[in-house]
Amino acid sequence: MIIYDTNYDFSGERFKVTYQIFERPERAKELARLICVEQTIEFPEEIVGDRIRRFVLGQVEDLQITEESSTVTIAYPVEIVGNDVTQFLNVIMGNCSLFPNVKIIDIQLAESFRTLFTGPRFGVEGLREFLKIENRPLLATAIKPMSLSADQLAEMAYKLALGGIDIIKDDHGLADQPFSHFEERVLKVTKAVQKANRETGFNTVYSPNITSVGPIMLKKAKFVKEIGSGAVLISPALCGFGGMIQVKDEVGLPILSHPAFIGGYLSVMDHRVLLGKLQRVLGADICIFPNYGGRFSFSKQECLKIDQGLKEPFEWLPPALPAPAGGMNIKKVTEMVATYGKDVVLLIGGALHKLGPDLADSVRKFRDETQRACELLFKNA
Amino acid sequence: MIIYDTNYDFSGERFKVTYQIFERPERAKELARLICVEQTIEFPEEIVGDRIRRFVLGQVEDLQITEESSTVTIAYPVEIVGNDVTQFLNVIMGNCSLFPNVKIIDIQLAESFRTLFTGPRFGVEGLREFLKIENRPLLATAIKPMSLSADQLAEMAYKLALGGIDIIKDDHGLADQPFSHFEERVLKVTKAVQKANRETGFNTVYSPNITSVGPIMLKKAKFVKEIGSGAVLISPALCGFGGMIQVKDEVGLPILSHPAFIGGYLSVMDHRVLLGKLQRVLGADICIFPNYGGRFSFSKQECLKIDQGLKEPFEWLPPALPAPAGGMNIKKVTEMVATYGKDVVLLIGGALHKLGPDLADSVRKFRDETQRACELLFKNA
Numbered sequence: 001m002i003i004y005d006t007n008y009d010f011s012g013e014r015f016k017v018t019y020q021i022f023e024r025p026e027r028a029k030e031l032a033r034l035i036c037v038e039q040t041i042e043f044p045e046e047i048v049g050d051r052i053r054r055f056v057l058g059q060v061e062d063l064q065i066t067e068e069s070s071t072v073t074i075a076y077p078v079e080i081v082g083n084d085v086t087q088f089l090n091v092i093m094g095n096c097s098l099f100p101n102v103k104i105i106d107i108q109l110a111e112s113f114r115t116l117f118t119g120p121r122f123g124v125e126g127l128r129e130f131l132k133i134e135n136r137p138l139l140a141t142a143i144k145p146m147s148l149s150a151d152q153l154a155e156m157a158y159k160l161a162l163g164g165i166d167i168i169k170d171d172h173g174l175a176d177q178p179f180s181h182f183e184e185r186v187l188k189v190t191k192a193v194q195k196a197n198r199e200t201g202f203n204t205v206y207s208p209n210i211t212s213v214g215p216i217m218l219k220k221a222k223f224v225k226e227i228g229s230g231a232v233l234i235s236p237a238l239c240g241f242g243g244m245i246q247v248k249d250e251v252g253l254p255i256l257s258h259p260a261f262i263g264g265y266l267s268v269m270d271h272r273v274l275l276g277k278l279q280r281v282l283g284a285d286i287c288i289f290p291n292y293g294g295r296f297s298f299s300k301q302e303c304l305k306i307d308q309g310l311k312e313p314f315e316w317l318p319p320a321l322p323a324p325a326g327g328m329n330i331k332k333v334t335e336m337v338a339t340y341g342k343d344v345v346l347l348i349g350g351a352l353h354k355l356g357p358d359l360a361d362s363v364r365k366f367r368d369e370t371q372r373a374c375e376l377l378f379k380n381a
Numbered sequence: 382m383i384i385y386d387t388n389y390d391f392s393g394e395r396f397k398v399t400y401q402i403f404e405r406p407e408r409a410k411e412l413a414r415l416i417c418v419e420q421t422i423e424f425p426e427e428i429v430g431d432r433i434r435r436f437v438l439g440q441v442e443d444l445q446i447t448e449e450s451s452t453v454t455i456a457y458p459v460e461i462v463g464n465d466v467t468q469f470l471n472v473i474m475g476n477c478s479l480f481p482n483v484k485i486i487d488i489q490l491a492e493s494f495r496t497l498f499t500g501p502r503f504g505v506e507g508l509r510e511f512l513k514i515e516n517r518p519l520l521a522t523a524i525k526p527m528s529l530s531a532d533q534l535a536e537m538a539y540k541l542a543l544g545g546i547d548i549i550k551d552d553h554g555l556a557d558q559p560f561s562h563f564e565e566r567v568l569k570v571t572k573a574v575q576k577a578n579r580e581t582g583f584n585t586v587y588s589p590n591i592t593s594v595g596p597i598m599l600k601k602a603k604f605v606k607e608i609g610s611g612a613v614l615i616s617p618a619l620c621g622f623g624g625m626i627q628v629k630d631e632v633g634l635p636i637l638s639h640p641a642f643i644g645g646y647l648s649v650m651d652h653r654v655l656l657g658k659l660q661r662v663l664g665a666d667i668c669i670f671p672n673y674g675g676r677f678s679f680s681k682q683e684c685l686k687i688d689q690g691l692k693e694p695f696e697w698l699p700p701a702l703p704a705p706a707g708g709m710n711i712k713k714v715t716e717m718v719a720t721y722g723k724d725v726v727l728l729i730g731g732a733l734h735k736l737g738p739d740l741a742d743s744v745r746k747f748r749d750e751t752q753r754a755c756e757l758l759f760k761n762a
Contacts, residue, residue: 002734006528008560038676041526042552043731048526056528080527082558086593086619090554090641094619097644098677098707145422145429146461147387147437171423173471177463179389212467213623214595238467238475240621242594260471263478264645295419296479326479350424353383 005049006056014075015113016061017092018106020270021070028070031099032060036074038095056080071105078110085116085242085282097268104269107277109315117245122254122285123318124311124343130254131166132203137337137370140323140347141363143189144171150180154188156359160352161196161204163363167345168193169233170209172258182208182220190229205230207256211239214246221251231255234284237262241282248283256323257284271302276309280317286345287320291336294327300339307340323347330355330366334373342378346370386430387437395456396494397442398473399487401651402451409451412480413441417455419476437461452486459491466497466623466663478649485650488658490696498626503635503666504699505692505724511635512547513584518718518751521704521728522744524570525552531561535569537740541733542577542585544744548726549574550614551590553639563589563601571610586611588637592620595627602632612636615665618643622663629664637704638665652683657690661698667726668701672717675708681720688721704728711736711747715754723759727751 019035021028036058037045045053055077062073081088096102109117122130131138141160143153157168168189176182186208193206206229210220217239224232231254236244238261248255257279265274279287287310290296292303303324311319322340329351336346348366355362400416402409417439418426426434436458443454462469477483490498503511512519522541524534538549549570557563567589574587587610591601598620605613612635617625619642629636638660646655660668668691671677673684684705692700703721710732717727729747736743 002738004526004529004533004734006560007530008528010528034676040554041528042554043526044735047731047734052526052528056526079559080554082556084556084593084597086616087554087556087558090556090592090616090619093644094553094616094641095707097618097642098640098671098679099644100678145385145424145433145437147389147391147422147433148385149388152385172475173421173423173461173468175463175465175468175471177468178460179387211471212465213621213627215599215627216465218596235467235471235475237478238471238621238623240594240619240624242619243621246594246596259479260475261478263474263480264647264649266645267648268645290479295415297481298479326476350428353385353428354425357383 001047003047003049005051010055010077010079012055013078013110013112014059015078015110016073016075016108017104018071018073020103020105021072022101025065025067025070028065029063031102032063032072035072035096035102036060039091040076040080042095078112083116085245089241093268102268104273107273114316117281117317119280119317120283120285120320121248121252124321125318127254127285127321131205133166135342136374137342138166138321138345139366139370140167140169140345141165141352142169142171142349144174144349146171146173146177147179150185150188153180153185154192157189157206158192158196159359160363161193161202162200163360164200164202164367165204165363167205167207167231169207169256172209172211172233172235172260174209175212183223186224186227186229190227207231207233209233210247211235213239214243217243218247218250221247221253225251225253233258235260236282237265244282244284254285255283256286256288258288259290270305271298272305272309275306277314279310280314280320284320286323288323288325288347290326291324291328293332294325296326304339311343321345325349330369333369334376337370337373338377342374382428384428384430386432391436391458391460393436394459394491394493395440396459396491397454397456397489398485399452399454401484401486402453403482404451406446406448406451409446410444412483413444413453416453416477416483417441420472421457421461423476459493464497466626470622474649483649485654488654488662495697498662498698500661500698501664501666501701502629502633505702506699508635508666508702512586514547516723517755518723519547519702519726520747520751521548521550521726522546522733523550523552523730525555525730527552527554527558528560531566531569534561534566535573538570538587539573539577540740541744542574542583543581544741545581545583545748546585546744548586548588548612550588550637553590553592553614553616553641555590556593564604567605567608567610571608588612588614590614591628592616594620595624598624599628599631602628602634606632606634614639616641617663618646625663625665635666636664637667637669639669640671651686652679653686653690656687658695660691661695661701665701667704669704669706669728671707672705672709674713675706677707685720692724702726706730711750714750715757718751718754719758723755
């Protein structure tokens with residue numbers, strides 16, 4: 001039989017991915033073996049040589065079988081990633097996304113990914129320094145609804161900044177639409193926020209939504225940097241997961257990651273990986289996700305898993321901040337702080353507009369409520 | 382109460398998305414309404430004005446309720462897409478990807494998207510002309526396994542081309558790795574294929590895998606164009622769905638779309654949309670997907686839905702070719718042709734290498750088998 005083999009000198013260094021397989025034991029064992037082949041050589045094993053078997057194929061490092069589901073940890077050679085984030089994603093979940101009932105539940109990087117994945121540029125500490133906020137949750141809101149003009153949104157942002165909100169993000173649905181073009185909006189809103197900051201002494205930053213195809217997104221990021229808005233909002237599932245890293249590497253601004261279009265991936269990665277660890281790999285400083293008890297359906301346990309994935313020790317990657325959102329209001333502040341601690345971005349959007357006619361005053365209520373929650377929860381701290 | 386309203390002059394033109402909702406009737410009705418808000422203004426409906434309600438909110442055009450599942454067609458204003466493919470995806474499935482049990486089952490474009498979405502540049506007819514193949518299935522294979530050198534892959538490609546295969550694609554796992562760097566591989570394989578073409582008179586084309594983050598992918602596409610390989614392979618879920626359109630618009634090469642990393646989206650879009658209609662929107666000329674009866678788990682019915690989505694009349698978008706794959710071999714040729722007709726790309730990878738020691742001869746067997754299948758199935762045609 002024809003035998004193909006590699007003559008490349010592999011280092012032997014490997015990174016690891018843990019999959020949960022929701023199949024009966026026999027099929028789970030078979031799938032563990034199939035994934036080793038599928039995610040690497042995708043070729044009949046019986047006609048490849050010893051070096052490929054030894055250095056290229058995925059290796060099962062650990063296999064735990066139970067009747068309901070099994071977990072397998074597979075080690076892949078670092079060389080097959082070729083220093084490319086899209087190929088990294090391809091190795092961990094490319095074809096095997098097409099196997100039903102297989103989910104990534106953990107990722108461990110390898111030393112030689114240190115230059116490829118430098119992680120959040122700011123992280124929790126860097127963000128606190130950047131925003132000059134020492135020991136309390138960060139407060140955020142969004143300008144919306146879409147269809148308002150740049151002037152209307154700027155006026156709204158001005159009032160929100162007057163009240164002393166920390167971060168004003170674009171609604172993730174604001175793009176470059178005829179009712180509010182990107183550059184006009186960014187200019188006007190940034191100026192309005194800066195004017196309020198001069199008047200109040202606060203340090204509100206504005207985070208425009210730059211999500212788009214690669215080169216346009218990069219151009220938008222550079223514009224935001226030049227104008228001095230402060231941060232950027234990116235939906236990585238919309239622009240491609242690699243796009244966020246590129247903005248991070250080329251433009252030094254805090255990145256808020258938005259979960260639009262990411263829901264499908266929950267069938268192939270668990271909450272802790274998809275909205276936690278992976279977000280840090282891809283360079284998010286803040287990860288927005290739907291909090292429990294809001295408009296979406298995540299459970300408290302799933303949200304805590306996300307929080308864990310954003311903050312737990314993970315190789316050399318700094319922790320990032322969770323931003324639980326999606327139908328929050330100030331009545332939920334105490335519970336949010338109790339759940340996530342002080343290292344959290346409290347993001348209240350539409351509900352802030354229902355608190356009263358004066359947006360600045362509504363932000364003050366939001367700040368007061370947060371302070372009360374902290375005093376209540378951390379009175380002995 | 383504060384009322385926000387738009388002063389923009391909306392055209393009234395709308396495009397439509399049909400969702401299937403797997404919930405009980407009451408919740409399905411509620412979700413239909415929620416989607417109209419979530420995918421547009423994402424803001425409390427009670428504090429927006431009449432113009433936003435009339436021109437910006439999604440509108441339920443049709444709602445069919447049954448006990449098990451319901452379908453709703455929602456019409457969205459074209460202006461909110463802002464001429465951006467990522468924002469188009471955001472409108473149709475952004476936040477609502479986070480609602481469990483909601484799936485897109487149809488998309489209808491609007492006239493004003495004609496310049497944004499020009500569809501497959503070649504399509505079925507264009508590809509047949511480009512490849513000089515009139516009235517039979519196209520035959521394709523892949524060079525692999527990863528870890529072979531550019532020289533080894535070039536030798537393999539030479540033999541495959543000698544046998545008269547129509548398309549040789551990179552394995553989708555070949556990127557820019559140390560064992561076979563992208564440019565070296567593309568150069569050597571292209572030359573090998575061209576040498577074989579000169580010797581045989583065949584017209585084999587080579588389709589390197591260019592999947593990467595935006596700017597790198599575009600650079601790779603331009604390199605492939607310059608070298609004259611013939612086509613490109615892109616995994617849109619890995620590079621971001623918008624990345625494929627950009628290559629299509631800026632570099633005029635046939636595009637093969639690969640399903641790596643796309644599996645998760647099957648929980649939010651059905652097969653016909655995700656691997657059929659959407660692929661045409663995004664500019665694929667050939668869509669590779671896992672055929673039934675192979676290593677993956679698609680059913681015959683799901684595969685036929687993909688075929689339908691690639692070929693059915695769909696506004697101004699030309700049809701694209703299905704490439705059922707994933708564990709195919711020549712014994713399955715007749716059934717594949719019977720299932721998909723002559724407008725199909727028969728893609729056999731690893732199994733071709735197990736047919737015998739001479740790859741050129743194995744390709745000849747593949748061609749003969751295809752011819753036999755066509756004679757058998759279309760003898761009266």
